[in-house]
Amino acid sequence: MASLKSKGLRTADVARRVGCSVQQVRNLERDGVLPPAARTATGYRTYGEVHLQSALAYRALAAGVGPVEAKKIVRAFHQCPTSQALALLDAAHARLHTERADLRQAKEAAHAISSEPIDDVRASDSMSISELAAALGVRPSTLRHWHAQALVTPDRDRDLVRGTRRYTPAQVRDARIVHQLRKAGYRIAPLQALMPQLRRTRRSEDLDAALAARDISITTRSRALLDGATALSAVLCLRGQTD
Numbered sequence: 001m002a003s004l005k006s007k008g009l010r011t012a013d014v015a016r017r018v019g020c021s022v023q024q025v026r027n028l029e030r031d032g033v034l035p036p037a038a039r040t041a042t043g044y045r046t047y048g049e050v051h052l053q054s055a056l057a058y059r060a061l062a063a064g065v066g067p068v069e070a071k072k073i074v075r076a077f078h079q080c081p082t083s084q085a086l087a088l089l090d091a092a093h094a095r096l097h098t099e100r101a102d103l104r105q106a107k108e109a110a111h112a113i114s115s116e117p118i119d120d121v122r123a124s125d126s127m128s129i130s131e132l133a134a135a136l137g138v139r140p141s142t143l144r145h146w147h148a149q150a151l152v153t154p155d156r157d158r159d160l161v162r163g164t165r166r167y168t169p170a171q172v173r174d175a176r177i178v179h180q181l182r183k184a185g186y187r188i189a190p191l192q193a194l195m196p197q198l199r200r201t202r203r204s205e206d207l208d209a210a211l212a213a214r215d216i217s218i219t220t221r222s223r224a225l226l227d228g229a230t231a232l233s234a235v236l237c238l239r240g241q242t243d
Contacts (some may be wrong), residue, residue: 053234054074056228063220064224065221073228154166155168
């Protein structure tokens, strides 16, 4: 078997070691994620370690930032000055750092909000959509979207012909929780499963579990970036770039 230092790796060898298909290796070369392969006298591709490390970097980064961004980053390590390529990788780490900070704030805020007592509720305590939007710092259209997705369902004012939305204190609390979780990066679909459960039980354990799942996701993506950076460092060394 060819060693990792050899220059005689076949397409199938790279595919097996990276854990992808032969066609994907060819596609990565076509897209500039792998540098052009050498060819044998009979036209077969031959790859070296730089190709293998580039493919490993792409696979790891794809798990961390998605395939489109991963291709952009690895391609930059072949086509751009090193400082420019590293800036793309730095930006990916910075985005994850922001997500971690947002998640930490969401944990603190959501727990505080969910534990607030709601006693002696009166009709006058409800808020209009414009009032709640202003309080949260979002557009009224955002609250309408949350309503359409069954995340926060307001009451309707029966005294008005058009049925103006009115948010009770409990619904305001739901909106505040949704707002914090959305800021922390939660998508609509997971919230559609979580919010009804929170409304039924008001258990902090449910919220803890949802936030913990988000934390695990960020950690997994952060580890993927680390693995990708290790492979990209090898790419730089193999290319002998110091700019």
